[in-house]
Amino acid sequence: MSQTTFTLDDLKRILLEGSGAPEGGGLDDDILDTDFSDIGYDSLALLETASRIEREYGIELDETVVGDATTPRAFVDAVTTHLAATAA
Template structure:
């Protein structure tokens, strides 16, 4: 039986709790394919996001995952791939 999936709602929660949200960006909108830079999240914020994802979901993300996953969809897919390996 597969474990829980990492969802867009999980990512939104982690982004808000870790790095906050730029007041000009609506994280509740259709952001799956929007570049993190366009959402106001640079490399340091994404590293913090990665730490929180690892802690909350008990996965290990390679540093390059956080630098190559340029959109929420890409990061969600990468996290779920790790969750699938742990199952």
Template sequence: MNITVDEIRRIIIASAGAPEAGVVEADFADTSFDELGYESLALMETASAIEREFGVSVPDDLLFEARTPRDLAELVRSAKEAAAA
């Protein structure tokens, strides 16, 4: 199962709360985590939730390279594929 941007949104909101910025749902995927008001702790909480729910571990160095929810979804997909190989 591939993780979607909608799943990233659900997980990050459950882990760190709703975004601070008044971002419409359509723009969420490509809005930077900084603009959304999510800092490193929120991303680490999200990564932990992703690991629990999807069984995919995202290394911190790669996690912090993700700038948007879409980037994070792609990173999780790549990590899942690498783990399966």
């Protein structure tokens, strides 16, 4: 089943499934515009997250998504844009 939406809640769930809760922080706060590094997620955690999204949503994300999306808002927007383009 192909999904066409990706939300902050989806991102939080996948982050927690793949990397667990970050040390000293959490995902319950308003994190949309907070850098991933400031909430405890490094590039390896984001690579794992991207991999899980690709498997779950049946898509292939461009490598620049992980490098360019430094905040949850940017990551969600990038995945949403990709899903919309794939559905079209």
